[in-house]
Amino acid sequence: MITLVKRPTPSQFWAYATPLLAVFATMVAGGILFAALGKDPIAAIKVIFYDPLFGPNAAYFRGQLLVKAGPLILIASGLAVGFRAGIWNIGAEGQYIMGALAGASVALAAYPAESHLLFPAMVVAGALGGWLWGMIPALLKTAFGTSEILVSLMLVYVAQNFLAYAAFGPLKNPDGYGFPGSRNLQQYPSAHNPELIAGTGMHWGVVAAFLAVIATYVLMQRHIAGFRIRTAGEAPRAARFAGVVPAKLVMFCLGLSGAFAGLAGLFEVAGPNGQITDSFNAGYGFTAIIVAFLGRLNAVGILLAGLLMALTYIGGDMAQLMLGLPTAAIQVFQGMLLFFLLGFDLLTHYRLRLGRARA
Amino acid sequence: MTGALLKIEGLTKAYPGVVANDGVGFQVAPGEVHALLGENGAGKSTLVKMIYGLVKPDAGTMQFQGAPYTPPEPRAARAAGVAMVFQHFSLFEALRVAENVALGMENPPPMRALSTRIHEISTAYGLPLDPARTVGDLSAGERQRVEIIRCLLQDPKLLIMDEPTSVLTPQEVEILFGTLRKLAAEGTAILYISHKLEEIRSLCDSATILRGGKVVASCTPRENSARELAELMVGGEFAATDRAGRKLGAKIFEVAHLNLAPMSQFGPALKDVSFTLAAGEVLGIGGVAGNGQEELLSTLSGESPSAPGTVSLHGQDIADLGPNDRRRLGLLAAPEERLGHAAVPNLSLTENAILTGTVRRPLTRNGFLNMGAAKRFAEEIISGFDVRTPGPHVAARALSGGNLQKFVIGREVLQAPEVLVVNQPTWGVDAAAAASIRQSLLDLASKGAAVIVISQDLDELMEISDRFCALNEGRLSAPRPTEGLSMEEIGLMLGGAHGMQEAAR
Ligand SMILES: Nc1ncnc2c1ncn2[C@@H]1O[C@H](COP(=O)(O)OP(=O)(O)OP(=O)(O)O)[C@@H](O)[C@H]1O
Ligand SMILES: [Mg+2]
Numbered sequence: 001m002i003t004l005v006k007r008p009t010p011s012q013f014w015a016y017a018t019p020l021l022a023v024f025a026t027m028v029a030g031g032i033l034f035a036a037l038g039k040d041p042i043a044a045i046k047v048i049f050y051d052p053l054f055g056p057n058a059a060y061f062r063g064q065l066l067v068k069a070g071p072l073i074l075i076a077s078g079l080a081v082g083f084r085a086g087i088w089n090i091g092a093e094g095q096y097i098m099g100a101l102a103g104a105s106v107a108l109a110a111y112p113a114e115s116h117l118l119f120p121a122m123v124v125a126g127a128l129g130g131w132l133w134g135m136i137p138a139l140l141k142t143a144f145g146t147s148e149i150l151v152s153l154m155l156v157y158v159a160q161n162f163l164a165y166a167a168f169g170p171l172k173n174p175d176g177y178g179f180p181g182s183r184n185l186q187q188y189p190s191a192h193n194p195e196l197i198a199g200t201g202m203h204w205g206v207v208a209a210f211l212a213v214i215a216t217y218v219l220m221q222r223h224i225a226g227f228r229i230r231t232a233g234e235a236p237r238a239a240r241f242a243g244v245v246p247a248k249l250v251m252f253c254l255g256l257s258g259a260f261a262g263l264a265g266l267f268e269v270a271g272p273n274g275q276i277t278d279s280f281n282a283g284y285g286f287t288a289i290i291v292a293f294l295g296r297l298n299a300v301g302i303l304l305a306g307l308l309m310a311l312t313y314i315g316g317d318m319a320q321l322m323l324g325l326p327t328a329a330i331q332v333f334q335g336m337l338l339f340f341l342l343g344f345d346l347l348t349h350y351r352l353r354l355g356r357a358r359a
Numbered sequence: 360m361t362g363a364l365l366k367i368e369g370l371t372k373a374y375p376g377v378v379a380n381d382g383v384g385f386q387v388a389p390g391e392v393h394a395l396l397g398e399n400g401a402g403k404s405t406l407v408k409m410i411y412g413l414v415k416p417d418a419g420t421m422q423f424q425g426a427p428y429t430p431p432e433p434r435a436a437r438a439a440g441v442a443m444v445f446q447h448f449s450l451f452e453a454l455r456v457a458e459n460v461a462l463g464m465e466n467p468p469p470m471r472a473l474s475t476r477i478h479e480i481s482t483a484y485g486l487p488l489d490p491a492r493t494v495g496d497l498s499a500g501e502r503q504r505v506e507i508i509r510c511l512l513q514d515p516k517l518l519i520m521d522e523p524t525s526v527l528t529p530q531e532v533e534i535l536f537g538t539l540r541k542l543a544a545e546g547t548a549i550l551y552i553s554h555k556l557e558e559i560r561s562l563c564d565s566a567t568i569l570r571g572g573k574v575v576a577s578c579t580p581r582e583n584s585a586r587e588l589a590e591l592m593v594g595g596e597f598a599a600t601d602r603a604g605r606k607l608g609a610k611i612f613e614v615a616h617l618n619l620a621p622m623s624q625f626g627p628a629l630k631d632v633s634f635t636l637a638a639g640e641v642l643g644i645g646g647v648a649g650n651g652q653e654e655l656l657s658t659l660s661g662e663s664p665s666a667p668g669t670v671s672l673h674g675q676d677i678a679d680l681g682p683n684d685r686r687r688l689g690l691l692a693a694p695e696e697r698l699g700h701a702a703v704p705n706l707s708l709t710e711n712a713i714l715t716g717t718v719r720r721p722l723t724r725n726g727f728l729n730m731g732a733a734k735r736f737a738e739e740i741i742s743g744f745d746v747r748t749p750g751p752h753v754a755a756r757a758l759s760g761g762n763l764q765k766f767v768i769g770r771e772v773l774q775a776p777e778v779l780v781v782n783q784p785t786w787g788v789d790a791a792a793a794a795s796i797r798q799s800l801l802d803l804a805s806k807g808a809a810v811i812v813i814s815q816d817l818d819e820l821m822e823i824s825d826r827f828c829a830l831n832e833g834r835l836s837a838p839r840p841t842e843g844l845s846m847e848e849i850g851l852m853l854g855g856a857h858g859m860q861e862a863a864r
Binding site for chain 2: 223
């Protein structure tokens with residue numbers, strides 16, 4: 001018989017070992033899944049985890065890795081701060097869209113003027129757009145006690161409608177022969193967020209993501225503000241006793257995660273994507289939630305988790321293309337990762353004991 | 360004795376850094392009220408958790424009703440007829456009383472029927488409780504009642520009570536004892552843990568005394584004085600508190616016409632509370648928990664805002680200042696609920712030192728944590744207040760109840776407050792440690808601080824306070840000098856018989 005015994009203090013070892021164990025278990029279970037679909041499991045795992053990094057076309061895919069991981073890491077860093085405090089922003093996808101819209105609007109309003117100030121202005125607008133969208137659930141929660149989970153999530157759909165409206169209406173490219181979608185910012189030098197080092201995929205958004213990792217690490221681990229945020233998640237009453245004002249905390253956390261998501265949207269629309277279209281958002285805001293948990297709500301963990309998640313995306317695409325795996329199978333595979341992570345998480349707080357206790 | 364209900368031999372349990380129980384053995388007969396005595400951290404809670412199946416012994420045997428007994432989990436213990444009231448509450452705040460009770464049962468009856476049963480039992484045993492109330496809205500005393508009633512509903516053969524009376528009033532204690540004696544007469548054995556030695560002497564038939572995880576003595580409590588029992592526990596003599604050598608200074612703290620809307624739907628409101636405090640003075644506030652004690656503490660600590668002009672320190676209006684601004688000015692507080700309010704269970708003692716210590720201690724630099732300094736502060740508390748724990752890295756929840764209490768009080772006292780407010784400062788603390796906590800409060804006062812002690816323990820208040828007042832239904836009686844105050848006068852201040860009904864509300 002297996003029994004669970006609560007550990008007096010959470011295990012440091014397992015806190016780091018469970019993500020690795022989860023990845024391994026996902027490979028095994030995923031392999032079984034792929035085998036059941038009639039594919040060679042070893043080959044499939046290799047295509048997903050190995051080829052993007054070291055395969056024949058790795059040079060191209062490695063660049064993609066940062067492009068995909070950048071927004072995930074940036075958004076997840078912000079979300080994790082709130083999650084630590086027990087404030088659940090599920091609507092990063094909407095904040096991402098609004099950031100992109102705000103930033104792109106600034107650029108398109110200035111078009112075709114060239115200025116060094118344009119890009120910084122777009123960055124500020126992007127952050128502001130996401131921040132504002134995050135403040136809606138924050139204000140509703142502090143004023144009326146609404147659930148930030150529901151409100152932020154529903155605002156994603158509102159944002160999506162804004163996006164469609166903008167792509168077909170005000171932001172539509174006047175020289176676009178009537179096709180929906182804005183001008184391509186990649187062709188507007190002052191507004192373009194270019195690849196900084198050729199072939200690496202590194203753009204300002206990736207730089208911002210790394211900075212966000214460092215900043216949130218310092219905040220959460222070294223600063224009294226982060227300490228109070230953690231306390232608020234662990235024991236709200238003790239946090240109030242320590243001087244945390246709940247309303248301020250809600251606004252800070254939703255504002256921060258909103259601004260980070262907005263920034264990610266801006267860097268995406270000005271860089272790799274280039275264009276506001278009605279299908280501009282690619283689910284980064286939702287995937288970032290998984291990344292945040294996969295990374296144990298910890299800055300460094302999120303960095304690694306973002307890279308890993310990006311890898312499964314790129315690898316998953318490849319597997320679809322090369323092995324003809326169905327999209328659903330890839331999604332199940334990605335879901336397994338979270339499932340195993342949360343499952344193994346138990347080991348951080350509990351010890352497994354085999355057999356009956358001696359009497 | 361052939362008819363032992365529970366027989367324990369060689370029970371051992373080690374935690375990292377401490378052997379909580381070391382070869383413990385004793386037995387309990389049906390209908391016997393058996394006390395477990397020992398200082399904080401002696402291993403009492405650990406021992407009964409093993410009997411209740413919550414903690415697995417490393418070694419040793421147990422027999423229950425003559426058969427080997429190794430409960431793998433509390434469910435098995437309950438099935439065997441063992442019930443337990445915990446030292447720390449295990450209730451879900453968001454759920455109602457009846458729902459909480461149902462969660463602890465194997466086959467809960469329909470909610471309606473259960474509510475009726477709760478109502479019956481609770482009135483029969485003098486622990487009235489409305490099954491429909493949300494636990495989050497209950498005071499500590501009322502929560503304890505939920506736990507007790509949850510056990511009584513199971514009709515146990517052995518009832519374990521880990522410090523059940525810390526939060527009850529003397530009258531409530533008497534009623535509870537009536538209940539327990541009745542249960543014992545019906546053949547239920549009771550294993551009873553308490554630091555209140557007089558209670559033990561009046562209730563218990565026999566006692567096993569633990570020290571450092573080992574059984575050091577067993578005795579018949581009635582045949583020993585409380586002092587003898589305390590000395591058996593400590594293994595030596597301990598000092599009585601010394602209140603001499605204090606001079607009252609100028610008035611430094613004032614609460615004037617303080618009103619506070621109930622913090623929760625069912626909580627009491629504070630009504631026109633006024634008092635002043637001089638430097639060097641200890642003010643005792645008596646009364647049953649749940650009559651505004653928590654509310655008073657949270658307005659004084661700065662957690663709940665109050666109207667302008669209601670709270671002032673050194674003549675400065677501080678009513679709109681938050682907890683940290685008040686700490687900066689020298690007003691500190693220690694709430695009664697140690698897990699989750701005064702301390703964060705999952706954080707280490709070092710981090711719990713940071714929780715309230717950053718304002719008056721240099722634990723941060725420009726807002727950045729200085730973990731080294733925090734650790735030294737935690738170590739200072741641990742050594743200064745004799746907190747028994749392997750070290751400051753240990754999570755708060757791994758400490759025994761009394762030891763965490765010592766930590767919480769020590770953390771505030773060592774920050775040299777000018778005004779200190781403490782709520783139930785010695786709740787769950789053993790006699791010797793309680794004496795040293797009281798002494799530290801007196802020492803603080805003799806250095807010129809004003810101390811407000813909110814407590815249910817009248818003896819404690821009489822021992823250390825210069826003036827006494829009572830909080831009843833959110834109203835504070837006018838403070839009166841403690842010297843020469845008769846028990847009768849105190850009773851009147853507490854609201855007399857009226858106070859009882861309040862407790863029952
Ligand atoms: N979960 C745990 N992890 C680590 N150490 C523990 C744990 N529980 C208890 N201990 C340690 O075991 C010892 C005995 O603790 P226990 O809670 O049994 O004491 P107690 O006699 O009930 O004290 P108190 O009167 O203060 O409640 C203490 O040193 C305590 O720190
Ligand atoms: Mg205990």
